Amino acid sequence: MRFKSLAIYLGLLSASSVCAEQTPPSSMLPGGQDQWKLVWSDEFDYPDAQLDGKWASQNGPSGHILSSRWRENAKVEDGTLKLINRKEERGGQKWTSGNIWTKEKFQYGYFECRYRYAAVEATNNSFWIMSQDEHPPERGSKFEIDINEGHFPSTVNTNIHDWTNLVERNGKKRSRSSPKAFPYGVRPDRVVQLETPITTKKIRLVSNHGKHFHIRELRAFGVNAGKGYPSIFDPVPTGDAFTHDFARDTDSKVTVSGLFSRPDAPPNDAQFVRDNEPKTSWISQSDGEKSVEVEFAQPRTIGCVQFLNGYQSDGSWLGMLTDYRVQYDNGTEWVDLQVFDLVNGEQNFAREFNVFGLDWSEQELVFYLNGIEIRRVKNEFCFSPAPILLSLTIISWQGRITDAIDGTFMEVDYVRVYKHP
Numbered sequence: 001m002r003f004k005s006l007a008i009y010l011g012l013l014s015a016s017s018v019c020a021e022q023t024p025p026s027s028m029l030p031g032g033q034d035q036w037k038l039v040w041s042d043e044f045d046y047p048d049a050q051l052d053g054k055w056a057s058q059n060g061p062s063g064h065i066l067s068s069r070w071r072e073n074a075k076v077e078d079g080t081l082k083l084i085n086r087k088e089e090r091g092g093q094k095w096t097s098g099n100i101w102t103k104e105k106f107q108y109g110y111f112e113c114r115y116r117y118a119a120v121e122a123t124n125n126s127f128w129i130m131s132q133d134e135h136p137p138e139r140g141s142k143f144e145i146d147i148n149e150g151h152f153p154s155t156v157n158t159n160i161h162d163w164t165n166l167v168e169r170n171g172k173k174r175s176r177s178s179p180k181a182f183p184y185g186v187r188p189d190r191v192v193q194l195e196t197p198i199t200t201k202k203i204r205l206v207s208n209h210g211k212h213f214h215i216r217e218l219r220a221f222g223v224n225a226g227k228g229y230p231s232i233f234d235p236v237p238t239g240d241a242f243t244h245d246f247a248r249d250t251d252s253k254v255t256v257s258g259l260f261s262r263p264d265a266p267p268n269d270a271q272f273v274r275d276n277e278p279k280t281s282w283i284s285q286s287d288g289e290k291s292v293e294v295e296f297a298q299p300r301t302i303g304c305v306q307f308l309n310g311y312q313s314d315g316s317w318l319g320m321l322t323d324y325r326v327q328y329d330n331g332t333e334w335v336d337l338q339v340f341d342l343v344n345g346e347q348n349f350a351r352e353f354n355v356f357g358l359d360w361s362e363q364e365l366v367f368y369l370n371g372i373e374i375r376r377v378k379n380e381f382c383f384s385p386a387p388i389l390l391s392l393t394i395i396s397w398q399g400r401i402t403d404a405i406d407g408t409f410m411e412v413d414y415v416r417v418y419k420h421p
Contacts, residue, residue: 185347
């Protein structure tokens with residue numbers, strides 16, 4: 001097969017690459033190479049027609065997503081498998097993509113896939129296991145294990161679904177689920193500490209993030225050399241001139257681009273960005289450019305700007321910005337203080353291949369990213385043999401549907417299954 005360079009994250013938020021022209025090291029396997037025996041693999045090092053020997057294709061429409069999926073959208077070439085998005089009407093849908101699953105079923109072991117995401121929002125780039133039949137209660141449920149339902153540019157989603165014991169949510173029967181997401185390359189807390197202070201009457205945060213987001217605090221401090229600044233996760237202490245937040249001044253004015261609104265949405269007010277309470281938030285509108293601006297009653301000399309974004313679920317921060325600009329008004333134009341664009345940053349799972357893994361036993365489900373454990377849960381109902389699936393889908397809840405999706409693809413280097421010797 002064609003060997004490719006491999007990027008291995010040495011920590012959850014830092015990355016380092018190893019030399020090219022080598023196979024994945026044994027450290028990628030939990031406990032090391034000697035703990036496992038390779039029992040099945042597909043390296044995609046053959047002509048495209050041979051894909052059908054190991055894999056089946058959906059070849060039809062999909063009711064819950066925006067794309068029908070066909071064998072023609074799965075193409076093997078140059079040592080990799082490409083699942084391709086196309087803007088074409090087929091199967092009653094306006095888009096097509098690819099979905100394949102192994103003809104062989106597996107039960108327990110270590111499952112890994114090295115792939116990279118389609119370089120566009122509004123897609124699911126997935127490596128998963130799903131049983132196809134109902135099973136007796138003593139053998140658990142019809143289940144789904146999403147080893148990674150990846151979203152561009154660098155979010156890993158692990159989900160476990162029970163398709164036998166459904167629950168009612170919003171008037172519909174849905175799977176009993178255990179989801180957990182892991183965003184990489186983004187942070188809830190952002191600090192713009194200025195080596196050279198600026199004097200201005202206005203600061204703002206601007207983003208073209210593809211959907212609504214939460215801004216919990218936006219703060220502007222004076223020059224505080226040597227003493228540091230308060231944590232954005234906590235309220236600002238009162239009575240200390242060095243920790244005075246100009247955004248909280250009563251004569252400061254806050255203006256936002258819009259508000260997110262729906263019947264079940266939490267309270268939403270532009271003033272929440274400066275109320276000194278990180279638990280409350282302004283929630284932006286979903287479409288277009290989003291911004292929050294603070295105008296001071298008089299020019300202020302600023303040494304540090306902070307903001308807190310996202311929301312918490314099960315102890316994890318989610319929904320964080322993938323792009324933004326922190327700017328100040330110099331009297332004639334807006335000037336950038338800090339620019340963040342994850343598409344061009346270090347953490348881009350469409351640019352780099354990553355290895356996603358699952359150690360599936362009768363007792364536990366343990367999820368891995370590049371050999372690093374990211375989640376461990378008790379196995380409550382996933383007990384039956386099941387095929388492995390690879391799929392690319394187009395979805396509206398993860399970004400904007402645009403012509404930029406056409407021609408993008410999820411690229412798979414290999415799929416491997418190991419058992420204990």
